[in-house]
Amino acid sequence: MDAIVSWGMQERLGRITCPTLTISADEGDPPVALKEHYVTLIPGARLAVIENSRQAMPLDPAKRFNQPRPAFLQTVATSTKDH
Numbered sequence: 001m002d003a004i005v006s007w008g009m010q011e012r013l014g015r016i017t018c019p020t021l022t023i024s025a026d027e028g029d030p031p032v033a034l035k036e037h038y039v040t041l042i043p044g045a046r047l048a049v050i051e052n053s054r055q056a057m058p059l060d061p062a063k064r065f066n067q068p069r070p071a072f073l074q075t076v077a078t079s080t081k082d083h
Contacts, residue, residue: 022045
């Protein structure tokens with residue numbers, strides 16, 4: 001049980017080097033503030049918050065969940081051309 005309680009990934013987030021979009025519900029756990037913090041630890045990461053959504057957000061209508069993705073993918077395609 002102690003291993004589960006003490007497990008975390010926060011110290012490894014800075015190692016992520018690929019473009020990262022975190023999509024979060026605006027309600028539920030973990031709270032948006034924690035996800036905002038995680039995003040600051042990933043270089044160049046972005047956070048999209050889906051309003052009026054909860055923990056089962058991926059089960060919300062796909063249009064709402066997928067809405068932030070095209071703009072993110074467009075910026076990624078533009079910003080990584082030289083890599």
